[in-house]
Amino acid sequence: xxVKDIIKPTVVCTAVALACVYALSHVQKITGPExxxxxxxxxxxxxxxxxxGFTIGEKRETTIDGKEFIYWEAEKKExxxxxxxxxxxxxxxxxxxxxxxxxxxxxxxxxxxISIISQTETPGLxxxxxxxxxxxxxxxxxxxxxxxxGTGEQVPFFQEQFKGLTLNSKINIxxxxxxxxxxxxxxxxxxxxxxxxxxxITTTAVVRGVESGMMRLNRALEESAxxxxxxxx
Amino acid sequence: MNYWKEFRKGIWERNPQLVVGLAxxxxxxxxxxxxxxxxxxxxxxxxxIWSNILxxxxxxxxxxxxxxxxxxxxxxxxxxVVDLLLNAYRPDVYKxxxxxxxxxxxxxxxxxxxxxxxxxxxxLVSILDGLGMGIGFGLTLVVLAVAREIxxxxxxxxxxxxxxxxxxxxxxxxxxAFFALALMLWGMNAINAxxxxx
Numbered sequence: 001x002x003v004k005d006i007i008k009p010t011v012v013c014t015a016v017a018l019a020c021v022y023a024l025s026h027v028q029k030i031t032g033p034e035x036x037x038x039x040x041x042x043x044x045x046x047x048x049x050x051x052x053g054f055t056i057g058e059k060r061e062t063t064i065d066g067k068e069f070i071y072w073e074a075e076k077k078e079x080x081x082x083x084x085x086x087x088x089x090x091x092x093x094x095x096x097x098x099x100x101x102x103x104x105x106x107x108x109x110x111x112x113x114i115s116i117i118s119q120t121e122t123p124g125l126x127x128x129x130x131x132x133x134x135x136x137x138x139x140x141x142x143x144x145x146x147x148x149x150g151t152g153e154q155v156p157f158f159q160e161q162f163k164g165l166t167l168n169s170k171i172n173i174x175x176x177x178x179x180x181x182x183x184x185x186x187x188x189x190x191x192x193x194x195x196x197x198x199x200x201i202t203t204t205a206v207v208r209g210v211e212s213g214m215m216r217l218n219r220a221l222e223e224s225a226x227x228x229x230x231x232x233x
Numbered sequence: 234m235n236y237w238k239e240f241r242k243g244i245w246e247r248n249p250q251l252v253v254g255l256a257x258x259x260x261x262x263x264x265x266x267x268x269x270x271x272x273x274x275x276x277x278x279x280x281x282i283w284s285n286i287l288x289x290x291x292x293x294x295x296x297x298x299x300x301x302x303x304x305x306x307x308x309x310x311x312x313x314v315v316d317l318l319l320n321a322y323r324p325d326v327y328k329x330x331x332x333x334x335x336x337x338x339x340x341x342x343x344x345x346x347x348x349x350x351x352x353x354x355x356x357l358v359s360i361l362d363g364l365g366m367g368i369g370f371g372l373t374l375v376v377l378a379v380a381r382e383i384x385x386x387x388x389x390x391x392x393x394x395x396x397x398x399x400x401x402x403x404x405x406x407x408x409x410a411f412f413a414l415a416l417m418l419w420g421m422n423a424i425n426a427x428x429x430x431x
């Protein structure tokens with residue numbers, strides 16, 4: 001009885017669990033480095049995208065208000081003068097999960113570029129925050145017509161409109177439909193962006209995430225200035 | 234054992250969603266685009282077939298009262314494998330399917346087939362059962378996704394269909410998914426009812 005009721009089921013359960021764990025550890029060993037590489041690659045492309053032409057310094061991590069904050073310092077030499085800029089990771093809850101973005105700002109608080117690294121918003125609505133405005137249609141592809149691609153890498157239209165806005169004042173969310181380059185001037189004047197149609201929550205999440213990230217960046221810079229009073233700053 | 238019948242039943246007569254009424258959650262959630270639907274089908278079928286193989290091969294040593302924890306352990310293992318593989322090699326797919334990859338663990342088709350079929354039948358026929366069920370699940374998913382992507386996003390496979398036309402965004406959201414699935418269920422029931430009458 002003891003053998004049948006206790007020992008055998010225990011052995012079977014243990015064996016199944018062991019086999020599963022063993023198999024998983026092997027899969028993890030193969031995929032683990034690949035996953036880490038992907039994350040790093042993504043971060044590097046995002047950094048280069050938001051701080052074009054800058055030499056990016058070391059990654060810095062601090063804790064602000066009990067939350068981890070990651071930022072980078074960068075420099076660009078133009079002749080003798082060097083311009084400084086910063087990049088930071090912004091995180092804010094969207095409609096279906098956190099929206100993570102990389103933000104590049106110069107010393108005056110003007111946005112040089114943003115790049116949304118990860119999001120799980122609704123396809124067709126919030127997920128359009130990473131959509132590249134496509135010129136080609138399915139028929140073009142089927143007919144083999146080569147789509148006219150722009151110069152180099154295209155920035156998704158939603159992210160493009162952040163370029164040039166200042167973070168010293170609030171970013172206004174306006175409802176003007178999809179962003180096109182002819183709306184740039186009037187939006188810059190109002191320091192605003194055009195919300196994604198049907199995805200106000202996603203839009204707000206990105207904007208507020210960027211804003212609170214800037215606040216944290218300022219505090220992080222203050223703190224690091226305090227720590228090294230004789231520093232370059 | 235009629236192998237062909239066991240394979241075929243999942244596609245039409247015992248279609249997991251339209252006849253048995255299982256797995257509505259992933260069906261509604263990932264049918265927003267065709268590529269999502271295809272990848273979901275691949276991922277779920279992979280898990281379904283492999284868990285069917287393993288469960289049917291250990292079925293004789295597993296005590297009856299312990300079967301559910303053991304089945305779930307096996308299923309969760311394969312789901313984790315899919316999760317890791319997609320994360321490493323197809324990060325775009327991993328990103329767009331998101332939480333629905335780990336949720337394959339609780340996909341009722343998989344546990345349902347384990348309980349109803351693989352735990353009572355041999356390995357070979359369990360593979361065929363899993364394959365058929367996977368195809369049936371995928372067909373429903375893809376048909377729904379084609380309808381929703383065309384109507385809701387004016388796109389197919391991610392490419393715009395009619396430039397400049399505003400799509401019916403409701404089709405992308407949950408209500409559109411329910412309406413479309415309801416229409417499919419109605420169609421399926423109507424066809425089957427007519428067949429029965431003859």
